Amino acid sequence: MKAFRFTLLSCLLGLSVSAAHAEKTLYLNNLEEPTSLNPSQGFNLVSWEPLNNLVEGLVRLDAQHVAAPAAAESWVVAEDGKTYTFKLRQNAKWSNGDPVKASDFVYGWTEMLKPETASPAAFLAYDIVGAQAFNEGKGTAADLGIKALDDYTLEVKLANPSVAFLNILTNPNFAPVNEKVATANPKWHTEAATFVGNGPFALKEWNHAKNLVFTKNANYWDAASVKIDKVEFAMVSDTNTSFQMYRTGELDATPSPVPAAMYDKLKDGKDFHNMPQAGSYFFRFHTKMAPFQNQNIRRAFALAINQADLANYVVKQGRQPAYGFVSPGFTGPNGKDFRAESGDLIKTNLEEAKALLAKGMEEEKYTTLPEVTLTYINNPNDKRIVETVQNMLKEALGVDIKLQSMENKVFFAKQRGLELQFSRSSFINDYADPYNSLKSFVTGNSMNRTAWSNAEYDKLLADAQVAADAQARWDALLKAEKILITEAPIVPLYFYNQTYLQKENVKGILRHPVGYIDLKHATKD
Structure with missing residues (x-):
């Protein structure tokens, strides 16, 4: 009898210990296969989301969406700011x-800037001495302002x-x-078995076009803060x-956005989030x-479009009408x-729109407006x-x-080639x-795609780029946006959001208005 009690107690204790150390797995959806898990080449959301948890730069965004110490514990900025x-x-x-x-940073950034890498992210480093010239094949790595x-x-x-x-x-x-x-191994980043990162998680499995599996990185400097095992x-x-x-429990969270048809039914639920x-989504002329x-x-066309009706009754999903180009949150x-x-x-004004159209047609001596075609990507x-x-x-x-619809690749090739008269467009910030x-x-600029040019606007952006005075820089950007909207090479329609x-039972997943999902402090009860 005593032996039985001992065995039963042991089993119960074993179950208790097992439960206390039960592996905590978070189930998410990355939508599709990453373009690349090489930091210098993965330049889209389906690459950034996993990368932000597998690797870590000098700084990472904190809960206030501000750059905070990460691989770097501290830094000093010279008096001249350079x-x-x-x-x-x-x-x-x-x-x-x-x-x-430090040499790993020099190596990684140099690889990103090499012309032969053809990194879509290279332009982000152009503030660094010699970066643009090196990236354009006009300088050498020795000229770069990066040194260990x-x-x-x-x-x-x-x-x-x-x-x-x-x-x-x-x-x-x-x-x-x-x-x-x-x-x-130049292909180190293409398979889980060879991938080496320095972030909170390590790449355990990569079943291409199917799923990614991360495990807690025991070698991460702040591993004690990582609670998810x-x-x-998934890639759906x-x-x-x-x-x-999500409904059947296969996912702990859905990617943004929720299905448009379900928005009204879901928006009042305790598990629904809108941030x-x-x-923004906009049109280009x-x-x-x-x-x-x-x-x-x-401007007549711009003032004739009702952004509020578009956002509230057509796009829905809690999105806000855009009366300027720069998003809220900065x-x-x-x-x-x-x-x-x-x-x-730029806000709907039908009377002014009619007057401006008449004025513009008189200026161009039009008796009939030339044919206008609005081109869009073939999706609902x-x-x-x-x-x-x-x-x-x-x-x-x-x-x-x-109206003219095109497949995605054809559309963007024609828009970049300045072949479209009036077309849809979108912009997501690369940084805050x-x-x-x-x-x-x-x-x-390769993103302009309107053939618009304004010398004052260009100067304001150039001044803002080099301004040491933060308020003067801010004022220059405010003035520049007014020029952009007044001259109207674009029509803002609505701002994006994340639904x-x-x-x-899942807490601590950090999401940013500009930035990438951060699982470092995630928990699951």
């Missing part, structure tokens, strides 16, 4: 146990002061690369399928193509939000929006416009600063 000296943590290690060295002073000290020299520099460095593209591993990322692009997986995302060479005609040195301070710069969301705008322009201005938004429309479902 030299940053970062002190790396001496207990920071790679997932294979190697120490994280010793194993744990990294010096970065900028061509000009950059108020946004630390924010830029939170992008996973600025993570280090283990030089020893990468030189021994394992993360499994259909939002309806993802929603069903800002820095970015080709300003060298009739009739949009005329500013008054462009706080200036004066403590004011950029969007609130800049105000409503775009189709609903352009059909609504088509009706708005007909009712407000008596203008009949044609209005400059990132407005830089897109500088003369000749998602998350189980109530």
